[in-house]
Amino acid sequence: MNPLLDFTGLPRFAEVKPEHVTPAVEQLLAENRALVARLLADSAAPAWDNFMQPLDDANERLSRAWGQVGHLNAVMNSPELREVYNANLPKITQYYAELGQSLELFNKVKTIRGGAEYVTLSVARQKIIDNELRDFRLGGAELPQEQKARFLAIQEELSTQSSKFSDNLLDATNAYAWLVEDQTELSGLPPDDVEAALEAARAAGTPGWLFTLKAPSYLAVMQYAHSRALRERLYRAYCTRASELDGGKLDNTPLMSAILKLRAEEAGLLGFANYAELSLATKMANTPQQVMDFLRQLARRARPFAERDLAELREFARAKLNIDDLQAWDMAYASEHLRQQRYAFSEQEVKQYFPEDVVLPGMFKLVETLFGLRVRPSQAPVWHEAVRFFDIQDADGRLLGQFYVDLYARNSKRGGAWMDDAITRRRTASGIQTPVAYLNCNFSAPVGGKPAMFTHDEAITLFHEFGHGLHHLLTQVEDLGVSGINGVEWDAVELPSQFMENFCWEWDVLQNMTRHADSGAKLPRALFDKMLAAKNFQSGLQTLRQIEFALFDMRLHCEYDPNSARPVQQLLDEVRQEVAVIFPPAFNRFPNSFSHIFAGGYAAGYYSYKWAEVLSADAYGLFEESGVLNPAVGNQFRSEILAMGGSRPAMKSFVAFRGREPSIDALLRHNGLLEQPQAA
Ligand SMILES: [Zn+2]
Numbered sequence: 146m147n148p149l150l151d152f153t154g155l156p157r158f159a160e161v162k163p164e165h166v167t168p169a170v171e172q173l174l175a176e177n178r179a180l181v182a183r184l185l186a187d188s189a190a191p192a193w194d195n196f197m198q199p200l201d202d203a204n205e206r207l208s209r210a211w212g213q214v215g216h217l218n219a220v221m222n223s224p225e226l227r228e229v230y231n232a233n234l235p236k237i238t239q240y241y242a243e244l245g246q247s248l249e250l251f252n253k254v255k256t257i258r259g260g261a262e263y264v265t266l267s268v269a270r271q272k273i274i275d276n277e278l279r280d281f282r283l284g285g286a287e288l289p290q291e292q293k294a295r296f297l298a299i300q301e302e303l304s305t306q307s308s309k310f311s312d313n314l315l316d317a318t319n320a321y322a323w324l325v326e327d328q329t330e331l332s333g334l335p336p337d338d339v340e341a342a343l344e345a346a347r348a349a350g351t352p353g354w355l356f357t358l359k360a361p362s363y364l365a366v367m368q369y370a371h372s373r374a375l376r377e378r379l380y381r382a383y384c385t386r387a388s389e390l391d392g393g394k395l396d397n398t399p400l401m402s403a404i405l406k407l408r409a410e411e412a413g414l415l416g417f418a419n420y421a422e423l424s425l426a427t428k429m430a431n432t433p434q435q436v437m438d439f440l441r442q443l444a445r446r447a448r449p450f451a452e453r454d455l456a457e458l459r460e461f462a463r464a465k466l467n468i469d470d471l472q473a474w475d476m477a478y479a480s481e482h483l484r485q486q487r488y489a490f491s492e493q494e495v496k497q498y499f500p501e502d503v504v505l506p507g508m509f510k511l512v513e514t515l516f517g518l519r520v521r522p523s524q525a526p527v528w529h530e531a532v533r534f535f536d537i538q539d540a541d542g543r544l545l546g547q548f549y550v551d552l553y554a555r556n557s558k559r560g561g562a563w564m565d566d567a568i569t570r571r572r573t574a575s576g577i578q579t580p581v582a583y584l585n586c587n588f589s590a591p592v593g594g595k596p597a598m599f600t601h602d603e604a605i606t607l608f609h610e611f612g613h614g615l616h617h618l619l620t621q622v623e624d625l626g627v628s629g630i631n632g633v634e635w636d637a638v639e640l641p642s643q644f645m646e647n648f649c650w651e652w653d654v655l656q657n658m659t660r661h662a663d664s665g666a667k668l669p670r671a672l673f674d675k676m677l678a679a680k681n682f683q684s685g686l687q688t689l690r691q692i693e694f695a696l697f698d699m700r701l702h703c704e705y706d707p708n709s710a711r712p713v714q715q716l717l718d719e720v721r722q723e724v725a726v727i728f729p730p731a732f733n734r735f736p737n738s739f740s741h742i743f744a745g746g747y748a749a750g751y752y753s754y755k756w757a758e759v760l761s762a763d764a765y766g767l768f769e770e771s772g773v774l775n776p777a778v779g780n781q782f783r784s785e786i787l788a789m790g791g792s793r794p795a796m797k798s799f800v801a802f803r804g805r806e807p808s809i810d811a812l813l814r815h816n817g818l819l820e821q822p823q824a825a
Pocket of ligand 1: 613
């Protein structure tokens, strides 16, 4: 039997081969299409059991099988697997597009919504039906035929233009290189970065040192190079990428204008006043005005701290670096030197205290205490020998969920860290289906028979992904569409993950998850205090920078008229006049490389970073008020937030947990932005 078509238990990773993929996908797609045809031909009144349930069952089989393929493609990539993955991806996309735009399916769901059964359904099922109708509408299913054609054309054009935007940016980034021939220009750069530049030059067949605009090379120069001329040169190239100042061939300006016009037209077709309203239709934030008020409130609070940060940096640059007129290309350089001088400890020193065999049990112990759980090693077929598998049980030993942990970087794994769902909790004909999650990271593997050592940042990343995992695994919802992280608003989905990060800054928690690699000592208090002090370095400046981007994004999608002749850059200048304390030089073309909003999924959504941080910080605030390891509060978090998934609006879950709507004070306090600023 094809292991991808076995849905009776855990994925059979040890047996899945690239040749299983195409037959499985084709069989499932054929079965699902036949089912859809049967459902549409059925003259009986559509109801949950004869319509929603069979569709859910069918789509779950497809997403479980394809999920395994996608997972393997991300963690055990090979040329063979990549080929079958890419060959089958368009078939899957096509299938879901058919479903999403089917007026007939839409009408069946509408019938259920308007029928007598709807009010008898559970809150979760009602929410699923409401979400479905919303998504059909936003997908254009309800438009008259002629507008539907235009709507589809807009979607296609938008995806082409967005992908051209990122291609231009990538090409512009890759097109630039600067050759340093005089060794004295390299002064200040760490030896590894000098070596990398030497390698790059050698690869290009030239003597000297080659620097590029790719992050490791560019950032090293901006932070460490003593040569101000070198920094200025690279800064100029970096900040004019894909603009009219960059040779013009890869200029993103016309694409930005086209993308904004298409988005405004799309929103208009669907009956929204602007694209920001369309973007917020699926999010926790209600209106663009609410988001802008939030950002401006945060800006007012952060501003005095940002002004202090900047004044200190100017003073330091003047006194210690002989820079009297601090420029944009001096910022990272001066900041790095100030940081080093102020908080004398190294990342390497901290790393000696975080071995995997203490960090992982420490994290498990924490959730056992907080949420009344047990985490136990378990067995499952895995895709790589380094992968481990665990059970999460309730205090009485009842199985709640299971998860894989794949921690180390390897060539076959894509970068970053992420949580993904393998199986989602739901009730089936044979009972409750236990949820299963993947936790994937890219940490350094152990060497020399010793346990792997994590940096503090890596420990934070692990807690973050585990937070997503708990959201998926501790759900009590019994229907697929809103179980675990399914159906959770996009600007609220980072609540549990960012929430978990906070524990990596708690002295009591760190005592249970640190042990020096050689001496065996726990993290010393003096080192912890230094880490805490450094945590909020320049947080005023960083906060204002995020707000500047988010406010620009929101105003661009609700106030700016894309059909006017007004350059996008002018709006950014206006936003900066309002909220910024740092003003980049006139040649800076930041919008031309703002791919989050022009090529990623963040259009009228960049604010989500700060929005979710407010939620997670404020939720954590209740733990701080009542003792961070308080199981009563932990249980409340588990039942009101983690268990509810997307079965009710995120705001309702938050209020049920916190007893009130979110406040920004906890975020300000965590970032050191609450008390009046004092010179450090
Ligand atoms: Zn996350």
